[in-house]
Amino acid sequence: MHVVGVVGVLQGTLVGAAVLTPALARNVLRESGIPAGEFVRRTLAPVVLPTLALAFAAGGIVALPLGSRATLFAGALAGAAAYALVATRWSMSRGELRDLRDLAIGRA
Incomplete structure (x- = not known):
């Protein structure tokens, strides 16, 4: 038996998702x-x-010579x-942004 620990959990999750997703999506x-x-679309x-x-922002932080905790938090x-900046600029409609603002200030 070969034990891979936490990495094995990630591997199992990815393999399971790769196998199940096409059938479930169909x-x-x-x-x-x-x-x-x-x-x-x-x-x-x-x-x-x-x-x-x-991915690019987090990847840029990972490339810096920081400690583990600093890398995680930064x-x-x-x-x-x-993600928030790009999503609010290019992925959300004005109505969605208005609803999000209302929710944030407690008007929803």
């Missing part, structure tokens, strides 16, 4: 009647730019800030 699309192209396309911004903050 069933969900068939049951909901949504064409695959529309699903991608409405759900996946809006998060591509914010996710890339998050990477999380930089990634979250980059």
Whole structure:
């Protein structure tokens, strides 16, 4: 028996997701009647730019010569800030931004 520890948990999660996602997605699309192209356009396309911004910001922090805790906290903050800035600029409609502002100040 070969024990891989925490890395094994990540590996198992990724393999499981890779195996199950296509079958589950196919069933969900068939049951909901949504064409695959529309699903991608409405759900996946809006998060591509914010996710890339998050990856580059957090990746830039990881490349710095910081300690583990500093890297964790700075990477999380930089990634979250980059995602939020890009998402609010290019991925959210004015109505969604208005609703988010109302929720943040307690008017919702």
